[in-house]
Amino acid sequence: MAEATTTVPLADGGMPAHLWLPPSGRGPGLLLLQEIFGVSTYIRDRARDLAALGYVVLAPELYWRLAATVDESRDDVLEQAMALVAQLDWEQTVGDAVAALDTLRARPEVEGGVGVVGFCFGGGVAFNVAAVAEVDALVAYYGSALPQLLGLAGRVRAPSLHHFGTADDYLPPETVEAIRAAVSGPEVELHLHEGAGHAFDNPSPEFVHERARAEAWEQTVDFLARRLPVR
Template identity: 35%
Template sequence: MAETVRIPTLEGSATFPAYLARPDGEPRAAIIVIQEIFGVNPGIRRKADHWASLGYLALAPEVFWRQDEGIDLDADVPEQFQQALAYMNGHDFAAGIRDVEAAIHWIRREAGVAKVGLVGFCMGGMIAYQTATRTDIDASVGYYPVGVAGMLNESHAIARPLMLHIPTNDGFVPPEQQAAVHEGLGPNRHVTLWDYVGLDHGFAAEMGLRRNEAAARLADERTTAFFAENLA
């Protein structure tokens, strides 16, 4: 069962929309699904529905709600891709991580689910890293995260399990940044890094031209096992 709910901000001055997919029966845990720059589109909703089918309460907040609600863009349409980049460039990331914390609080206090994980894609992959360094999330996963190399000074704060999926031909994350991430996070016992040789950004998108079926399935299997272990 799926519906749209509204989550109060930490300050309590506003609410933001989120797609909520409920499992049959009592949730085994909860997973926050953080969008790419294209909004909570059919691919993100499908990912949330998949987690619900595995017994998790799945919540996909609209990250850009301060600019606009109901954003639903297609990465394969050039004009919509540019529109998505404009939304990202206008996003307040400091406020956004507070929204993630608000979602964690809502899940634990209102939905009554104690264990909470987060999985994010692209920009959401970076938010997964920030969530691991700045909140008390139980476990986080980032797919092709951008910008992490510039945030390694926060890595000492990682106290819960974090997994990152890194395509080696990521057009948004050059090799020197990938190397810095491996050097900075590789020794951290809480962090698991997976490289996908020869693949580009977006390989695990649910639909569209970017998806690589075999690699997406492998990464998703690793993520499923990771959450099963760390949200039990």
């Protein structure tokens, strides 16, 4: 699936975004929200995976106001990313993501609903978006901001899927159980992946847990097929 560039119009400028169309050229929409590393090679690969399933995928550049990106060729990728994310205004970032959702929904290629998928930092943003905007499905991989967002849980009405690793230093078991208690309901699925740490879906050697990555992706594909089906 070829990648195209587009722009999300905002009151103070245009946010760059990346677009992937499915083989049919049409389908339900998925807003894909980045890790702290930005719209990286990994996020682009996942976007192509989702497009191959039949979805129109839009990944906005949430760092656009910072006039900087993470240079993946350097050794200090994590340090770069932490410095960038620390500069973001959370509410403004959520507002930008909601605008991207609206832009995606308005695209002529989108039919059959719109969902949101987020990884790590993007998982928290996705949860917040689902609390303040209408979405048809939410997938959050180890949403790092979720512990601070649980007051919004009652406002998330979309069918939701959450993934966590049992060896996650950022989201330890007691935190995950607090999240489970806050988000629980008949429309919510939460999976624990044994032995997996934070960012286990990221294929970088320092993060990836291959078994959890494969298992979680299979669960994600199944969830989307049920909750945001491609016609």
